[in-house]
Amino acid sequence: MEANNFIEEIINGELAEGKVETVHTRFPPEPNGYLHIGHAKSLCLNFGTAEKYGGLCNLFFDDTNPSKEKTEFVDAIKADIEWLGFKWYEVHYASDFFDVIYEKAVKLIKDGKAFVCDLSAEEISATRGTLTEPGKESPYRNRSVEENLALFEDMRAGKFADGAKVLRAKIDMASPNINMRDPVIYRVLRATHHRTGDKWCIYPMYDFAHPICDSMQGITHSLCTLEFEDHRPLYNWVVENTGVEHKPRQIEFARLNITNTVMSKRYLKKLVEDGSVTGWDDPRMPTLTGLRSRGVPAEALKNFCEAIGIAKANSEIEVGYFEHFIRDYLNAHAERAMAVENPIKVEITNFPDAEENEDFEINPNDESAGKRQITMGREIYIEGDDFSLDPPPKYFRLRVGGYVRLKNAYIIKCEEAVSGKDGEVEKLLCTYVPESKSGNDTSGIKVKGVIHWVNAKNAVDCEIRKYDYLLRDAEYSGQDFSERLNTDSVHSFFGKAEPYLAEVSEGTSFQLMRKGYYKKKTENGKLVLSEIVSLKDGYKPQGK
Numbered sequence: 001m002e003a004n005n006f007i008e009e010i011i012n013g014e015l016a017e018g019k020v021e022t023v024h025t026r027f028p029p030e031p032n033g034y035l036h037i038g039h040a041k042s043l044c045l046n047f048g049t050a051e052k053y054g055g056l057c058n059l060f061f062d063d064t065n066p067s068k069e070k071t072e073f074v075d076a077i078k079a080d081i082e083w084l085g086f087k088w089y090e091v092h093y094a095s096d097f098f099d100v101i102y103e104k105a106v107k108l109i110k111d112g113k114a115f116v117c118d119l120s121a122e123e124i125s126a127t128r129g130t131l132t133e134p135g136k137e138s139p140y141r142n143r144s145v146e147e148n149l150a151l152f153e154d155m156r157a158g159k160f161a162d163g164a165k166v167l168r169a170k171i172d173m174a175s176p177n178i179n180m181r182d183p184v185i186y187r188v189l190r191a192t193h194h195r196t197g198d199k200w201c202i203y204p205m206y207d208f209a210h211p212i213c214d215s216m217q218g219i220t221h222s223l224c225t226l227e228f229e230d231h232r233p234l235y236n237w238v239v240e241n242t243g244v245e246h247k248p249r250q251i252e253f254a255r256l257n258i259t260n261t262v263m264s265k266r267y268l269k270k271l272v273e274d275g276s277v278t279g280w281d282d283p284r285m286p287t288l289t290g291l292r293s294r295g296v297p298a299e300a301l302k303n304f305c306e307a308i309g310i311a312k313a314n315s316e317i318e319v320g321y322f323e324h325f326i327r328d329y330l331n332a333h334a335e336r337a338m339a340v341e342n343p344i345k346v347e348i349t350n351f352p353d354a355e356e357n358e359d360f361e362i363n364p365n366d367e368s369a370g371k372r373q374i375t376m377g378r379e380i381y382i383e384g385d386d387f388s389l390d391p392p393p394k395y396f397r398l399r400v401g402g403y404v405r406l407k408n409a410y411i412i413k414c415e416e417a418v419s420g421k422d423g424e425v426e427k428l429l430c431t432y433v434p435e436s437k438s439g440n441d442t443s444g445i446k447v448k449g450v451i452h453w454v455n456a457k458n459a460v461d462c463e464i465r466k467y468d469y470l471l472r473d474a475e476y477s478g479q480d481f482s483e484r485l486n487t488d489s490v491h492s493f494f495g496k497a498e499p500y501l502a503e504v505s506e507g508t509s510f511q512l513m514r515k516g517y518y519k520k521k522t523e524n525g526k527l528v529l530s531e532i533v534s535l536k537d538g539y540k541p542q543g544k
């Protein structure tokens with residue numbers, strides 16, 4: 001198997017040496033929020049690697065922190081993974097292994113490798129030392145095995161207040177790696193767990209629980225993000241000292257960061273709680289449920305994750321690069337339709353009274369999509385911005401005395417702009433060139449501009465909704481997220497849409513010609529065309 005990244009190189013080596021038979025990975029979310037684009041990278045890596053090697057991938061809920069975890073999040077995470085089309089082999093929860101983890105802690109105590117410590121959290125952190133100075137041993141470090149066993153049992157039985165005592169691994173207070181300086185592995189915490197209820201009042205720490213859970217599931221490669229690199233010696237220490245049979249291996253990879261995008265669950269939760277967004281599924285949110293409600297296809301997200309690859313160094317990806325994959329997918333798969341924003345009425349004074357029907361290509365990139373009819377009549381609407389009374393240089397759209405082509409129809413000439421009472425343009429009087437029909441143009445007139453339009457007779461009112469990024473970037477980077485929040489990121493415009501858009505099913509994605517990719521929604525009986533991504537592609541693929 002050809003290796004596409006450093007993790008696959010490692011796996012290839014292990015397979016060749018016979019160290020590993022079946023590759024078994026897991027995706028390990030903490031159910032304390034919704035998944036975001038960063039998790040998609042981890043999902044694609046874990047599920048993708050297992051699939052490539054004919055292996056297995058579990059879904060593993062890291063629920064060792066009961067105060068923040070909820071069943072609501074468990075269900076949402078499952079739904080998001082299903083949306084991406086991944087199928088887990090088994091689903092497990094750290095809480096399923098609480099008994100085993102407890103036994104492993106008892107084993108460490110019996111082996112003289114863990115002790116109950118009475119220092120407070122502040123005292124532990126004050127005696128941990130620094131990168132240049134060793135830490136100070138706890139005065140409780142040399143308690144006897146019997147005393148430790150009894151105290152740990154009492155911790156479990158609820159005889160101590162929260163935070164009064166912890167269990168610490170006895171490793172090395174002088175280790176150059178601070179994570180190895182007698183880390184806390186169990187704490188007293190009275191919190192109702194979303195699965196085990198009040199059965200436990202002590203909970204294992206992530207660093208202790210995770211390797212044991214990996215081992216119990218038969219995980220071969222425990223893939224995690226770079227900030228856990230310094231925890232790997234502890235991971236290995238737990239694997240080596242708890243007597244687990246199966247020995248998993250931790251490998252770290254770089255986190256995904258994207259410009260104009262925040263990916264910390266803590267901050268996303270804050271946006272939801274303070275009402276900055278309508279919910280976890282707000283179309284501006286970088287959550288998977290937000291992307292889904294925005295209309296981003298799962299395939300586009302997966303293509304993006306594949307393209308960015310897996311590296312060992314952190315970096316920040318341009319949000320335009322992600323958008324490029326959304327456009328790329330929708331360009332090939334989305335139907336074309338027309339809608340105009342801030343419409344101006346156009347009367348074509350020499351057009352016959354009868355309507356004219358026209359077959360309209362649904363998607364020029366997909367012949368099998370077929371055609372549908374659009375109609376043209378004496379009165380149409382064009383987009384407000386496609387006419388100018390005082391056109392700037394190089395303005396190729398409509399002006400008084402100028403020509404423009406109506407997409408898939410005729411060339412028209414603007415004869416007069418009629419103003420209303422307030423001086424605003426109310427209506428344009430135009431003439432059309434009958435022999436200029438698209439595909440059969442014998443008029444000899446050369447026009448530079450092509451604009452979209454809808455038939456006034458059957459067009460339906462709609463709201464055209466556009467989005468800005470939730471986070472401002474560039475000059476704001478480095479500042480606190482709350483200062484970067486763009487409080488003006490939803491923009492609504494009145495529009496007129498071809499009737500087809502009112503008929504198609506809810507959630508369908510379209511390319512609104514010359515505008516962008518939009519998703520059809522209905523809100524309070526009203527047609528809303530909600531932007532997925534604009535047409536402008538700021539991203540230039542390398543070498544093109």
Ligand code: ATP
Pocket residue numbers: 027028029030031037038039041042062223224225254255256257263264265266
């Ligand atoms: P957050 O800081 O957003 O809460 P987390 O790492 O605490 O993220 P988890 O639910 O623990 O969130 O993450 C599950 C998995 O997804 C972990 O393996 C984690 O490393 C990975 N992951 C989370 N964020 C990213 C990211 N931005 N890029 C790549 N992988 C990520």
Ligand code: MG
Pocket residue numbers: 030
């Ligand atoms: Mg986490």
